[in-house]
Amino acid sequence: MNIFNILDSIQKIDGDAIKRLEHATRRTFMNRIGSTLAAAAVPTAFASIVSKAYGATPTALEVLNYALTLEYLENEFYEIGNATAGLIPGEYKAVFAQIGQHEKAHVKFLATALAGDAVKKPTFDFTAKGAFPAFTDFGTFVTLSKAFEDTGVRAYKGQAGNLISAPNLLQYALQVHSVEARHASIVRRILGKITNDKTTKGWITNDAGFPGAVYKGEISESNVVQGGLNVPGIAGLENISFAAITEAFDEPLTMKEVLDIAGPFIVSL
Amino acid sequence: MKQTLSDNLVSSDSQILAKVNRRYFLRSAGVAAATGAFILGACTDHDLEGDKIVELGAGDVGILNYAYALEQLEAAFYIQVLTTPYVGITAEEKAILTDIRDHEIVHRQFFKAALQSAAIKDLTPNFSSINFSDRASVLGAAKLFEDTGVQAYNGAGKFIKDAGYLLLAGKIVSVEARHASAIRDLLMPNTAFFAGDDVVTTSDGFDGALPPPVILPSVQPFVVNKIGYSQLPV
Numbered sequence: 001m002n003i004f005n006i007l008d009s010i011q012k013i014d015g016d017a018i019k020r021l022e023h024a025t026r027r028t029f030m031n032r033i034g035s036t037l038a039a040a041a042v043p044t045a046f047a048s049i050v051s052k053a054y055g056a057t058p059t060a061l062e063v064l065n066y067a068l069t070l071e072y073l074e075n076e077f078y079e080i081g082n083a084t085a086g087l088i089p090g091e092y093k094a095v096f097a098q099i100g101q102h103e104k105a106h107v108k109f110l111a112t113a114l115a116g117d118a119v120k121k122p123t124f125d126f127t128a129k130g131a132f133p134a135f136t137d138f139g140t141f142v143t144l145s146k147a148f149e150d151t152g153v154r155a156y157k158g159q160a161g162n163l164i165s166a167p168n169l170l171q172y173a174l175q176v177h178s179v180e181a182r183h184a185s186i187v188r189r190i191l192g193k194i195t196n197d198k199t200t201k202g203w204i205t206n207d208a209g210f211p212g213a214v215y216k217g218e219i220s221e222s223n224v225v226q227g228g229l230n231v232p233g234i235a236g237l238e239n240i241s242f243a244a245i246t247e248a249f250d251e252p253l254t255m256k257e258v259l260d261i262a263g264p265f266i267v268s269l
Numbered sequence: 270m271k272q273t274l275s276d277n278l279v280s281s282d283s284q285i286l287a288k289v290n291r292r293y294f295l296r297s298a299g300v301a302a303a304t305g306a307f308i309l310g311a312c313t314d315h316d317l318e319g320d321k322i323v324e325l326g327a328g329d330v331g332i333l334n335y336a337y338a339l340e341q342l343e344a345a346f347y348i349q350v351l352t353t354p355y356v357g358i359t360a361e362e363k364a365i366l367t368d369i370r371d372h373e374i375v376h377r378q379f380f381k382a383a384l385q386s387a388a389i390k391d392l393t394p395n396f397s398s399i400n401f402s403d404r405a406s407v408l409g410a411a412k413l414f415e416d417t418g419v420q421a422y423n424g425a426g427k428f429i430k431d432a433g434y435l436l437l438a439g440k441i442v443s444v445e446a447r448h449a450s451a452i453r454d455l456l457m458p459n460t461a462f463f464a465g466d467d468v469v470t471t472s473d474g475f476d477g478a479l480p481p482p483v484i485l486p487s488v489q490p491f492v493v494n495k496i497g498y499s500q501l502p503v
Contacts, residue, residue, distance in 0.1 A: 091459050092459060094459060094460050094461050095459060095460070095461070095463065097461070098461035098463075098464060098465075099464075101471065101474070102464065102469060102474035103474070104474075105470075105471065105472060105473050105474030106473070106474045108473075109473045109474070109475075153443050156439075157436070157439040157440065157443065160426070160435050160436060160439045161432040161435055161436055164429075164432055164435055167427035168427070170426055170427050170435075171423065171424070171426060171427050171478050172475065174422070174423045174426045174439070174442065174476075174478065175423055175473075175475035175476045175477070175478050176474065176475065176476075177439065177442070177443060177446075178419050178422075178423055178442055178443060178445075178446035178476040179446070179464055179469055179474055179475065179476045180443075181442075181443035181444075181446035181447050181450070182446050182447070182449060182450035182463055182464040182469070182476070183450075183464065184447065184450075185446070185447035185448075185450035185451050185463070186450050186451070186454055186463045186464075189451065189454065198364075201364075201365075201368065202365070202447045202448070202450060202451040203368065203372070203444060203447050203448075226379060226383075226437060226440070227379075227383050227433065227434075227437055229379065229382055229383060231375065231379055234378050234379060234382040235378065235382065236374070236377075236378040236381070237374070237375060237378050240371050240374060240375055241371070244368065244371035244372060244375065245375050247368065247371075247372055247444070248371070248372040248375040248376060248379075248441075248444055249375075249440040249441065249444065250439075250440050250443040250444055250447075251440060252436065252439070252440075
């Protein structure tokens with residue numbers, strides 16, 4: 001099962017799925033960017049639809065197609081952004097050009113590796129039906145870039161365990177995962193600079209950030225229990241802030257959670 | 270029942286404990302208590318320490334000790350950076366380096382607590398090649414440590430047997446990559462250097478992944494103790 005088959009099967013299970021998804025999309029994303037209220041909103045209709053069709057542990061092939069889908073999304077986002085005159089200020093062009101190069105390379109690698117089994121590129125709408133001035137406002141572009149990169153980091157991390165018996169694929173996934181994290185760090189710092197917000201740093205503090213679904217989830221970014229240990233209670237960390245402890249560990253997202261985030265940007269499969 | 274990381278280690282790898290030689294615990298050798306502050310290069314014990322091999326061990330415990338060794342090194346480095354800030358350090362640089370220091374201390378103490386009695390000893394760093402008053406020297410070393418950390422975790426992942434430990438390594442490596450990106454951007458602001466072609470392949474967009482026998486000799490010059498890794502999985 002790949003994620004598009006999943007979406008197909010969702011439609012078969014629930015004929016109203018697409019309408020409900022559209023409703024959820026509007027409700028979630030029409031909220032003003034940066035609003036903390038909006039950060040808490042999750043497209044619950046989509047989440048509940050997906051959970052009906054979803055459950056089993058994915059195969060390596062399914063994991064790679066899932067990764068390819070996310071890379072398609074990122075690649076097209078930067079292709080358009082980098083080609084849009086007047087969007088990216090001169091001082092940041094080199095950064096986004098480099099990110100775009102990497103996403104293009106990731107798509108090429110995964111599509112080549114999957115060959116005939118590769119899913120097709122979906123049709124994307126980065127404005128989420130007009131909710132986002134994705135390519136006309138640099139602040140919005142950077143906000144979406146940050147959301148996609150942080151989601152990418154969490155998405156790859158969530159699949160590492162599913163590749164444990166395929167060591168080479170696991171290593172490739174890790175090698176892409178850390179590149180997404182390098183991207184996320186600089187994009188977050190650029191967002192912090194252009195919004196003059198010192199609390200938006202290269203690392204994720206607590207579960208702060210927009211959209212909220214990118215930073216929360218089954219295991220929230222504010223999680224501090226690691227390997228069964230409550231980290232703030234560990235000896236030697238008495239002088240370390242709770243916020244710093246949350247920053248020190250990135251957390252995974254499930255496939256379903258990632259689909260919730262990506263869904264509003266996917267027009268058709 | 271939820272098992273802790275430590276429970277797993279103790280139950281599955283207790284034979285490793287015997288290999289940790291406790292006789293050579295020279296805690297006085299420049300290693301101060303909980304926050305791990307250390308006295309740079311002021312040790313007559315260095316020669317003594319240098320003679321003792323610190324064995325990382327086998328299996329997942331060995332890999333976790335490998336990570337613990339690298340985190341000890343990183344934490345000690347950033348503690349020194351903030352104790353004696355370089356000339357002309359900016360507010361932004363200080364904020365970033367302070368955050369990174371705290372993250373590395375968290376990683377270090379976490380591994381120490383998780384490994385319990387299987388943990389290797391406190392290592393004595395040797396930063397004599399770094400000029401802590403010089404920005405380029407400090408940020409250059411930070412770049413080296415962060416990129417090396419990323420490459421080390423990426424290369425160690427496939428040797429980890431336990432999915433829980435693999436996830437833990439994943440949770441930490443992306444934070445190291447975030448650090449690497451920020452440090453590199455301080456060195457060459459607003460360029461491609463944050464994920465430069467020197468560390469990320471242009472063909473596939475892959476970060477580095479290097480095995481312990483490549484990583485450890487490259488960090489050995491920064492540690493007084495000799496680190497033994499012959500039992501690590503290959």
